[in-house]
Amino acid sequence: MSALRTERLLNLLIALLNTRYGLRRSELREKVYRDTSSSEVAFGRMFERDKSDLRQFGFEVETVMDQGWGSDDPATTRYRIGKESNRLPDVNLTSAECTVLILAAQLWEQAALGSAAQNAMRKLQAAGGLTEAELPAGVQPRIRPAGQAFEDLVTAMHAQHPVTFRYLAGSTGREELRTVEPWGLGSRFGQWYLVGLDRGRAAKRFFRLSRFTSAVTVREKERYSPPPGFNVRKELDSLPELPVQSAIVDVASGKVLGLRKRATGAPTAGMPVETHDGGWDRLTVPFRDAEVLGEELASYGPNVTVVAPPELVSAVRRRLKAAADFAASSSPAVVFPDNPPAKRPRKRTSEDQLQRMLQLVPFLVHNQGLHISEVASSFGVTRKELEDDLRILICSGLPEGYPDDLLDIQWEDDHVYITQDLDLNRPVRFTVDEACALLTGLEALNGLPELAEGSALESVTVKLMAAAGEEGLKAASIAGPEVGPGNSAHLATIRQAITDGLQLHLKYFSAQRDSMSERDVDPLRLYSLDNTWYFEAYCHSARDLRNFRLDRIETLEPNGRRVTEAAKPADGFPVKLFTPNDDDALVIVELAPQGIGLADDYYAERTAPLPNGGLIAEIRFGSTGWLPMFVAQHGGAVRILAPQGLADAAGEWIDAALARYGG
Structure with missing residues (x-):
């Protein structure tokens, strides 16, 4: 969508909102589109695309026919947008309900639904539904989805596009290419699952995201319809938990204490396994999912050798082999763009801009006089991007109208005021993504000790379900994990x-x-x-x-x-698992397409995209001794490019581990 089309859609929206009886297509063509060159057929196609785009943003264009005439006659068909049918209903929340809702929205801070949750909260704020709230002391729960695959699957699922990916089948142990219509995503037994129609088998199937062996490809030119009334949580409730199995592993003496703590008994107590390179202990370790344990055991490199079962041996060896192959492939040129952002940005589009502007007008109506930098911060954009939005808005209004028929926004003194809103003063209803983000987040909070069931959590869920309407029902396509603590x-x-x-x-x-x-x-x-x-x-x-x-x-x-005066929390939300310092080691890594989410997880300072969909990232690490474990664990998703010494150390670690499985 070009900037001109963004402006045209905004003017079309204002025109259709501000007409009581509707406008004919000829009137719209002349006054809004100012189209005199294209044919009637070409204009008709353009108009239908624009109607579809407005529907995507939550505005349904109504068709009104003159009495006694058919809808196939353009001269007698009028179009309008109802002022109430597309608006977010009033949602009045108590302070306790706002507390719960803020926690639910923050769950998705770095996930695919993070921006959707922020958009939904801005809509509630613009509608006057949020009140002052105090968060529980020191508690910040978050959801960590299963990497880039989760991001891509959410996008495909809500746009109703099929996907393809390579998958390691648990029943056969074979890696196969699957084409799936994604119906739902949910967390169960500590694992994320995709539920959908496997086109190759013409049947519903469950796929563990931990068994994906490639990036997800979205088939954007194809569409599908999910089954009516689909609820992913109900589907996952029917899924039996994997049985407990026993892994036999040899562990270097005095190493891998965490694994030793989980071992059940000591089948060779007092009988260490002697090898040519020192003493080893044979342990029995319980597990349910070979892929999950395989990721952990691969990270231990040459300090652990899996003896049985064969499925686990294969899982570890496959990761080590993929890491070795990635390290041996040709290296790309390392070129970072000038003045890069500290965080890998999502590509901004004109659709994003229009959606933001539709939120911006009601936000300004209910927050008059905010400093322009504060407004920009609220929407996660730069001051320049915000001013570009405002310049488009002040040129938008009714077709061929008077000055009073244009949006009137002023910010000359760096404080933003709006005096003419042209019926854009109320936020549009929730999108599917926004409803999913809030309702799934609320559901995930059920196990949190601070939020007893039957109180604010239950009441705010009921209110949001009523406000979300049909989009709220579609939120059943995602089910997050419970965030209650184990201890x-x-x-x-x-x-x-x-x-x-x-x-x-x-x-x-x-x-x-x-x-x-x-x-x-x-x-x-x-x-x-x-x-x-x-x-x-x-x-x-x-x-x-x-x-x-x-x-x-x-x-x-x-x-x-x-506590001492030295005790001061790190700035900002969320708390960072890794807090980089200026004297930390700078490491340049290459991330394969399925691993690009690691750039955000480890707070990359600079990034550069690669033609294959991968990424080069520059990351600060306080301790580099564990990086060989990091590379082995992610089996082919990451490799070290510089410093060379670290890259060599990771390669030697992986080669030594592979040697224990025959090379």
Whole structure:
């Protein structure tokens, strides 16, 4: 969509909103389109495309026929947009309900539905539905979807486009190309699943996203219709949990303490497995999904060798082989654009601009006099982008109207005011993405101890379902994970210490260092990724901020001392799992198409797109010793380009691991 088309659509929308009886196509062609060169047939096609675009933004164009005439006669057919049918109904929320809703919206901060959640909250704010709310002390739950595949599947599902991807079938162990009509995405048993029609088998199938072995390709020229009344949570409720199996693994003596802690018994206790390169211990480790455990075991490189079952051996070897092949392929030229953003941006389109402008007018009506930089920050754009929007808006209005028939917006003193809104003063109804983002987020909060069922969580869900209407029913296509903690006792202890301002003493297992340590910390904030909970704290041993996983804490108790003045949380939301410092090592990595989401996960400072859909990213790492594990774990999705020493170390780590499986 070009900028001229954006402006034309805005003028068409204003014209159709501000007519009582409707406008004929000839009137629209003359006054809005100012079209005199194209044929009637060509203009008709253009008009139908524009009607479709307006429908996409939530405005349904009504057809009104003169009495006694048919709709196939352009001279007697009129068009208009009802002022009420397309608007978001009034939603009045209490302070407690706003608290719950803000938590639900923040769940998607870095996910595919993050921008949709922000758009939905802006609409509620523009409608006057949000009130002052105080978030629970130090609690920030988040959902972490399954990488780039999740992003692409959400986009395809809501646009109703089929997708193709390579998939490792659990029943046969074969890797196959699948073409699927995506009906729903949901989290179950700690895994994300796609439910849809497998065209090759002409039947409904479930696909674990952890078994995708390629990027998702969206077939944008094809469409499909999902089954009526589809509910992904009900579908996943019928899915049996995978049975517990036993893995036999050999582990280098004194290594991989985390895996040893999960071992059930010691079948060779006192009988270490002797090899030519030192002592090894044979462990039995329970697991359900070979792909999930295979990702972890691949990261341990030459310190672990899988003995059985064959499916797990294959899962580990395949990842190591993919990492080795990616490292051995030809390297692209490393060229970053000038003045790059700190975060990999999503490509902005004219559709984004029009959608933003439709939110901007009611936002300004209900927030008169805001500083222009504050408005730009609220919409996540630069000041220049916002001013470009405002310049289009002030030139838009009724066809051939007087000055009073144009949108009137002023910002000469850097404070923005709007005095003429032309019936764009109320936000349009929720889109499917927006309804999904909020309603799925609310559902995911059910297990959070601070939000008891039957209270604000239930009431705000009912209100949003009523406001979302048909789009709210479509939100059943996504089901997020429950974000309740596995160890509520640790969470309660940390929350109380944060409230009371007391230090904590903990015994903690560090997976990167493969060691146990005891620390005194000043607890600052709790947050989660799915149902994995962390807390941010000032560590007195490290003399810096650190993040600790609750499921890796051995013991936890107050030490009786008050927190120190050094205890200050990191700026901004969300809490970063990795906080880069200026003296950290700069590492340049190449990300395959299926791994480009890692650039956001690790807060890349610079990125450059590659022709194959991949990405080059420059990332700061405080500790580089674990990067070979990182490369092996992601099996072919990432490789190190520079410094060369790190790239060589990762290659040697992977080669040594592959040697244990015959090379």
